[in-house]
Amino acid sequence: MTPQNDQNNVVNGPESLVHILPHLFGYHPEASLVLSGLTPEGRPVHIIRIALPADTSDWQGAVQNLFKYQQSKASERPGTVAGLVAWICPDPADPLYGEHSMTRHRHLAGLLGVTAHHCGADLQEVVYVTRDRYWLMSTDAFGEGRPISSPPAEFDATALPRSGDVRAALAPVTGDRAYAIAKAVDKVLKDADVQIRTTGHMAVAKDAAALIERTIRDLVNGTTTIEQIPDDTAAWLLVGLQYSDVAGVALEHCEDSELPAARDLWLHLARLCPDDVNWCVVEPTVLYAATSWGLGQEGIARLALHAASDVTGEYHLIRLLVYAMNVEHSYEGFRKRLRDSRASRSDAITG
Template identity: 80%
Template sequence: MTPQNDQNSVMDGPESLVHILPHLFGYHPEAALVISGLAPGGEPVHFTRADLPADTSDWPMAVRDLLAFQQTRAAKGTETVDGLVAWICPDPADPLYGERSMARHRPLAGLLGVAAASHGTDLLEVVYVTRDRYWLMSTDAYSEGRLISPPPAEYDATALPRSGDVRAALAPVTGDRAYAIAKAVDTVLKDADVQIRTAGHIKVAKDTAALLDRTIRALADGTTTIEQIPDDTAARILVGLQYSHVAGIALEYCEDHELPAARDLWLHLARLCPDEVNWCVVEPTVLYAATSWGLGQEGIARLALHIVNDATREYYLISLLVHAMNVEHSYEGFRKRLRDSRASRSDAITG
């Protein structure tokens, strides 16, 4: 589930349900279920999202969990709610994407209505939203859908990312490339094991921090490119990031001249985590989220955190970033703390 801070937006008609949707989360949700309460003035409150299950047998549980989570949030609030609205946002990769997929998902709208009623609230509308059309599932059962018209300027969402595109950008390498990186990681692990037994964990961590510093500096000043980073280097950084203090140091590359290079590196490393080494994926993906936020792309940051949260729910940096985005609302305050941490380190590991 992905709750966000409530927005000062108002839904005042059917199409406004579509226009407002990406602004609830800072991105266009796809392959997702979204539900929101409506305050008397039409303001969305207590909204949340969940992944849209591809398997219809998983729909009942997904709906029950989504409604229960949303109602738990609502119970903690003080707003009066007139009812609920929901959005079904299909996966653009669905071969039935469009009218046929809408028809397939119609029973899901029914499940949402039953679940809302079980919580003693009315489901006012379920909107099925593709990239260019939408259906009001209470009335548009057999139509080709309604074209999404350009929104008012205050609801323009053309600059906001689509979750499907972000997921595609983070998709791991496959085939020979996956085999090569898995082999490189295996070699690094064996070398690290020898080094740990002879010199200790601190030596491995310090070497990683130094390698990380050289790599980001080279990327930032243009003396190397992402494509020129050897698999051995990538594997050594991925393995070294498993030390929490090394991941914390990596987070501190937060200055304007460092952020683009660091973000490119984290995205590259996240993609170098196929199934064979997916235990490495959490750290670079969280760091990718942090640098995306620093570059003004909060929607991508939240999406990346949601994606990686599926892999682990215990990683402290996820909680740290979510709290910073939800409470501080500005990267600058977060960056100040990173700067203070960076300045306090007289030594890359033990400072």
């Protein structure tokens, strides 16, 4: 993960470790384990974030992987790390969230210290961070922890999303709603199979691309709302997005007038993918990430990409967006390529 504005990020005391954390990612990491090197000037470098394992039996392996990744990064620029710091960021959905969870995770902090010693690294601090309190695991043995004070203006993170909230927003529908959408997708698959046998994949893909164009246009014009999209239409969109060319057409809806409606549509579709329809979830989630980035919400975009990567390790649109965000750092450059693709597209749907 590339740090945000790392030229301004300097650790100059225990509390700054808490204030600086969300600015390393563009969001508040939760259910996460983070390890960072510190330069002699106190700047975080070679920052690694992994999911915090819920099962204690997975802690040792997670810590070993964390240090392996960190050392691999550090080897690319030897001599830049004077010490290490780690953050344990619990899941706010944990019923023991807070002091009790901190006590449970002391063993994890110990594993971090032991592993650092075996690696010959100087682990200067392990910080346990909740939404309103923090503990320095080297000194705060018990108690309610330290309240997180208001940071300096340059470290104000109130506008940055929390990963737990983004995950909750992407949570799939349940109960009767899940059953209904699974039934709708099953019917679309059967209808699509008949159409494929009759007119081929290309016709199905073209129809799906046209449905995307029409749905986003109607949302932008206000002639329909997300809540008014029928289940059969949503199911056709989900199935159609499985064609890479159709997903490409969806991505091209990148103009300022389209982005809010498109983003709402992709989030809606991503949530309509419970377990029975989970194979459909990657495409709308990645499109939600792209449109969030276009609307200036890079933190949400990165979290959505994490969610998509958890479902599939390989997907070309994930690689494309990660590269664009990490290397180009500008949605405008990415949008220019999308505009060029959209302008040159003529009968480009191959199915």
